[in-house]
Amino acid sequence: MPVSDISYRKRFLTKDNVYLPHLVIIEKIIDETPDTRTFHFNFKDKGLREEFPFKSGQFGEYSIFGIGEAPFCISSSPTRYDRLEFTVRRVGSLTNALHRLSVGAEIGFRGPYGNGFPLDLLEDKNLVFVAGGIGLAPLRSLIWNVIDNRDKYKNIDIIYGARSPADLCFKYDLKNWDKDKSINMVTTVDKGDKTWKGRVGFVPQVLEEVAPSADSAVAIACGPSIMIRFTFPVLAKLGFTPEQMITTLEKRMKCGIGKCGRCNIGNLYVCRDGPVFTYAQIKDFISDEY
Ligand SMILES: Cc1cc2nc3c(=O)[nH]c(=O)nc-3n(C[C@H](O)[C@H](O)[C@H](O)COP(=O)(O)OP(=O)(O)OC[C@H]3O[C@@H](n4cnc5c(N)ncnc54)[C@H](O)[C@@H]3O)c2cc1C
Ligand code: FES
Known part of the structure; x- marks a missing residue:
């Protein structure tokens, strides 16, 4: 080990x-x-x-x-x-x-x-994962981590979307999570095709329809900036405070270890202080990007 x-x-x-x-x-x-x-x-x-x-x-x-x-x-x-x-x-x-x-x-x-997701903050909480496209990659690591320690966490909602059925990543994982009775898995696409029998709609809209409670909950969102831009207000409407919203940021990087100064937002380096932040930490800095 x-x-x-x-x-x-x-x-x-x-x-x-x-x-x-x-x-x-x-x-x-x-x-x-x-x-x-x-x-x-x-x-x-x-x-x-x-x-x-x-x-x-x-x-x-x-x-x-x-x-x-x-x-x-x-x-x-x-x-x-x-x-x-x-x-x-x-x-x-x-x-x-x-x-x-x-x-x-x-x-x-x-x-x-980087810092990784704050597992201590997530313990004993209801978890709401919101992901779009390749944004599921970092969340997938956390979702399996949470599933492998299932008794430490309460309800799990996963809302995942992609542009089309062909653009859904990790289809093998989506199937597993869908079968898991302890998870509310909702998959959506912006535009369906002949074979698609699931939901059609943008991730923030679907989040609003699913309407997970903010009570004792943390939302972890990752996806294209347009999705994040519309997801934070929906979460706020559902009662999530900026401290209850977590995301991971992507910035152009060079060194990855806090030395070159390439990746700053405000006084934070995404590589060293992030890439995982609460919305409370970054909301004053990211208005141009999201
Ligand atoms: C902490 C972190 C984690 C990441 N994790 C993943 C991941 O798991 N999977 C994944 O596919 N990508 C991830 N990325 C993004 C990835 O690093 C870039 O896509 C990659 O650097 C592009 O390299 P390139 O040489 O192919 O593109 P380039 O030829 O350098 O650029 C091609 C295009 O991509 C844009 N671009 C390049 N880098 C970034 C960036 N960091 N953010 C936004 N736009 C960029 C450029 O502006 C340009 O339009 C992550 C980025 C960061 C900072
Ligand atoms: S990438 Fe060099 S300081 Fe962050």
């Missing part, structure tokens, strides 16, 4: 060159949607896996030699020790290069970075 966080940090993150990546091997590739893939990976030095602790919501910097480096959250749960996964939507040079990789490819990885 993994040893303590401190031991890993002592051994790997305080080396002279904090930018030096570890080599990891791609072990499996899953096509999620036409533009999104999940990569299962492991450290080339198998001993490192034993000592690699991470929290749901943390991210890593992944590199392809000669092309570049970019941050992606770890989309698997720390409670599933046999898995390390990240999920990538193809948008530019590095993400296209990652999509060209085959099983067996070696890439660089440094991390884990």
